[in-house]
Amino acid sequence: MNNYKNIGKNLLRVDGKQKVMGKTKYPQDIYMDDMLYGATLRSTEPHAYFKIDISEAEKLDGVVKILTHRDITGENRHGVLFKDHEVLCKEKVRRIGDPIAFVIAESPKKAKEAKKLIKIQYEKISAVFDPKEAMKENAPKIHDDSNIVYHYKCRKGNVEKGFKKCDVIVEREYKTSMVDHAFLQPESGLSYMEEDGTLVICAATQYPHFDQIEIADALGLPKERIKIINPAVGGAFGGREDITMQIHIGLGALLTGRPVKVCYDREESFYAHSKRHPLYMKYKTGADRTGKLIALEAEIIGDTGAYASWAVNVLRKSGVHATGPYEIDNVKIDSYAVYTNNPFCGAMRGFGATQIPVACEQQMDIIAEKLGISPVEIRLRNCFRKNSVTATGQVLVESVPLDKCIRIVSKRLFAESEMVWG
């Protein structure tokens, strides 16, 4: 054994006591003198052109400013990979929940009241909610170009020849659902100007240094003038990678010269951040009579909703992990990320690799049953070990204790007779 002083020890979390005592400050707990409150007006249509009239709302007593796309001092766009989100939509909305205006008022109540006085006139256009439909050439286009954001291809060996050698072939189609991160703390943030002209954005985020760049670009300020304070984060799981309220409050503080705060409620939070990509997975898996996997073909379609966010990286990860942790000589995988008018999808714990085993691990059990061998046997027969080669040709040179994991769990879970069926 090793002689580490701190590594491997169950030391108490350094931030634990404050959190348990309820003393930790989350963005929502921060207040400043002379603070203003924001409220976001969001689209109620999934796909439409619109006209906005803020004249009535502006007249309401207590309203300080109503931000629309016209007020944006830099680039009206942001996005972790492609800049396909608008900070505030200019003329078109692509999903329910798209931000159109940001009302800034003396109290949260006034901001909400004013929001109701804003008039939006929608001109609906045809929408598409099924990614398979959205892939067709004549489908309504969410952005200017094709709805297919990305196509990953993995080719190894020859699947046609491979399937001919198989004693059993299983074909099934699977679908996973679009789900939410359900973190505890809904989005909240506070922005203010410091005396030297630095704009401070205080918000819970996963990547403060990237937010800094996105905010600077949208506000047309040098990066050095933006400071991100990232206080306690009430859970994230990928849902705080994309910008939500940061640019709105930053612009508000910049233009009013006063601190601006916004707190989303749970309902708004559901619309504000990304979701997990639902995947349509068509699998064909073949093995010989001993249970050795010979060939695998998969087509995976991911619905990224109205914005790309991390869709390229997510569907790439789905594709790379599509075989499961098994050595297979003949592999053909195609994964696609597709725009629709659904809520947008992005990062979420497992990032495209969480959906995959819903298909490929059920395939394994189906094959095993057809061959009369146990789920444990088929996995041990095929699983990655040290120096295994993945479908992308990568050599797993070290630290591959998968068979050990399988053996430990199986031994505890199954009786001897359940492990070996054949």
Added chain:
Amino acid sequence: MKKRGKGIAVSFYGTGYGNGFPDVSTATIRLEDEGKISISVGATEVGQGAKTVLSQIGSEVLGIEIEDIVLINEDTSKTPDSGTAAASRQTYNTGNAVKIAMESFRKKLFEESKELLGLNTSIGLETKNKEVYLKMFPQKKTTFKEIAQKLKKQKRRLEATESFTAQTTEMDPETGQGAPYWPYTFNCYGVEVEVDTETGKVDIIRALCAQDVGRAMNPTMIEGQIDGGFAMGAGYALFEDLGLKEGRIKNNKFSKYIIPTALDLPEIEKFIIEDPESTGPFGAKGIGEPVMIPVAPAILNAIYNAVGVRILELPATPEKILQAIKSYGKV
């Protein structure tokens, strides 16, 4: 009637940005006035334990207590860029950056100690309990505090900044061949469920999780991740549904969007599997995401084992299970 079934599932997970994209973390180590050591990193604490693990890694190099570390990660004007708190990359990537920066800091600390102790070389110096001492003659020693005071008088700072970049390659666009991620983390989960054949309700009555971690940095926090990941996976498998209709989220509140509570979860038996990764800090790999991945397929396989129905579309709600049992289940 209640029927029981068992199921397992395995997964692998490539951590880090991947596909040749520069995956860089930077850390700055500084000797503070009172002899404390600060670690500045842009690594967010999202609840995963980054602050604790990075403090453990840093303090290990100097042989000090984690209480002697001040971890600064809340302010972009005071921290270098350590990448995103995602892709299960902070322990591996920023952990490596902290370790390398601390080793470089230690060299500088020894150089300062050499001067202070009137030695000819820094060879043979070691640190323990916030002291630097000569191993062959331990009476020859100075403290972090003394070094800090000397530097303060001279208006100098002792600090070290280092970066770590993970190794991956970009895949070929036509064949997908390449080394897109590193390291990979592995696991196997097993569950036993009880399915009520009259209501379609699934109870998870047993759960076993074997998780590869490379090297365990803090076993209790790993168990916490497994608990959380299992709960999230169980919700994904059985309950969670936005109720999307033409782009509208029908279930946009927790009274309708059902996530598991402690009552929905069994005691989880955990097995932390160590197989140190030579490129990781002290052998560690990321586990934040992997811990949830095998949950849903293990549950689905157990449902089949119990009642003979394959649920091909998530979530496996009582309605879907009941309908499948009625049409072809083995009851």
